[in-house]
Amino acid sequence: MQGLDVKGWKNMLKQALNLGLGSSSSTETTSYSGSFDISVDENGFAFVPRIPASYFIDNGLYESIFKIANVVCFPFYTVIKKPTMNLISWSADDFHSKRALWFDWMPVNTRIKVPESYILKNRSHIIPIMSHFFVDFNSVTSILIAGNSGSGKSYFLSYLLNFLYGMNHRSKISDLFVIDPKKDSPARWCKACNVDCLFPTKQGATTDFVADVTEVLSRFVKIIYDRQDQLYENSSIKFPHVCIVIDELLALTENIPKKLKDSFFSMISTISLMGRSTNVHLILVSQRFDANVIPVVVRQQANLKIQLGVISSATTRFLFEDLDPAGILVPTGRGTGLISFNDNKKLNQILPLQTPTFEAPKGVI
Ligand SMILES: Nc1ncnc2c1ncn2[C@@H]1O[C@H](COP(=O)(O)OP(=O)(O)OP(=O)(O)O)[C@@H](O)[C@H]1O
Ligand SMILES: [Mg+2]
Incomplete structure (x- = not known):
């Protein structure tokens, strides 16, 4: 005790x-x-x-x-x-x-510092988040990260990318495809690690960019259908993990024509619904996750949810609908908030969070 x-x-x-x-x-x-x-x-x-x-x-x-x-x-x-x-x-x-x-x-969980050597040596699918809190990536469906500006979303995302991709191929947990509308730290991380990344090239052409993103997502939908066909023939196949990562979703779905938004929403819903059996995952980051930003079904499918920054019933109502955060002792400072991981063992556990500090590749953060 x-x-x-x-x-x-x-x-x-x-x-x-x-x-x-x-x-x-x-x-x-x-x-x-x-x-x-x-x-x-x-x-x-x-x-x-x-x-x-x-x-x-x-x-x-x-x-x-x-x-x-x-x-x-x-x-x-x-x-x-x-x-x-x-x-x-x-x-x-x-x-x-x-x-x-x-x-x-x-x-009580405390913030951990994850050195590069730990990630290099790691051979498991267990991602350390805090001193007493770990996430088994094999039980993850999709991940949602919300929080106000400057609360540490991109930093935590870069930590996840670093861990999932490993520093060398032997420690890799998942393949990644990154979409970064702000061409910020995730894009720099991809450049440093040689990972595919999509970001806008011309200023003001959000519509073109969203069309490109939708086209990429449709490729992943094809992969899912393909994998489902294989599963139909042989249900014991284990597919390698693939994560589709989108930072700043809000910047992507605001002020775009309804038709384009509808086709983007339909792709992303299909991936979140059907991806879980075929190991295709979504990692989505946004300031908030109301119904204008993502379809409700995507929110319901995700089982690892993170809310960073200001915690109040106004900020938590999208990710944690039933929660009144009164009385939860949330640490202050950057990279703090709430986390819940619904892996069927511990249902509905919402815990105070301090995101890990890690050694990012040079020039990323
Ligand atoms: N766990 C952490 N350890 C150390 N520094 C952190 C941690 N989390 C966040 N920070 C620092 O906080 C700053 C802001 O983080 P970040 O850019 O990730 O915020 P953001 O939520 O993505 O903001 P924006 O909405 O503007 O993109 C970064 O400079 C980062 O170094
Ligand atoms: Mg950011």
Whole structure:
């Protein structure tokens, strides 16, 4: 256990909740004292109310417990916020204590520094993101990275590219095709690493550029259909990963004729829907992901989502629809925000994020 032992955490949480919940309740007569118990293990803690209780056991209570406990557990554990209360059955002999509100926690993550040598040596598909948070690329469908200007989107994207492509071919996880409407650090990274990259050549010709992008995407749609035919014949084929990477999607889809936008949207929807079984992935970066920027289906298919910069219900509503970010302790500074990775093992876990620092090829950042 971090910080305290099991007994220490149990007492600390019980005390804090006794005091905190009492003061936050609207009816002053409500007493929590003696009306609940706390149980702690490595994965989290349980709030075991004694039924019948003189208080409501509802989402409001769940939120209040989360807010109090998350601060108490910092800087040792991050309590994980669920969109609605997590009532579980509790093994107690006494009928009055047979249910509990469960809170998962994990050790507080810190920013990591990933040296070039680590990437060179790496032979796995596991991408380190923070001290206790890793992403197995074999479980990734698509990746969305959102955030206000200057929040560190392109930097994090370059980290992912660096890791996915490896520094030499032996450590390569995925082939890449990069589209960079701003001809910024991702484009420079591609130049340094000899990776295919598409960027606008003439000023003001967004329409031509989007038409070129749509044409490239249609080539990938053909690859997907091709791979599906092969899968139909032999379902055990494992295809090499391919990632289509688009930085600053907003710059691409704003102010273009509807017809062009529709065909771009249709390509990108097809790739996100059908790419997952054939290992063709999308990595999309945008200031925001409302329905004008990408089709809703693309948002629903992505299982690794990152929101950088300012965190509020206004900024998180596109990537994390059900989340009220109140009470989540988001670090400040560049390259910070929230991350969720929905890999079927840990559903709906939204965690504070500090993006890794890495050694980029010369002249890229
Ligand atoms: N994890 C990090 N470690 C160190 N520096 C970082 C980190 N994340 C971001 N930065 C720094 O923050 C600055 C801004 O990042 P970046 O250009 O990626 O922002 P952006 O969100 O892409 O902005 P824009 O919308 O203008 O393209 C960069 O100069 C980068 O060096
Ligand atoms: Mg950028």
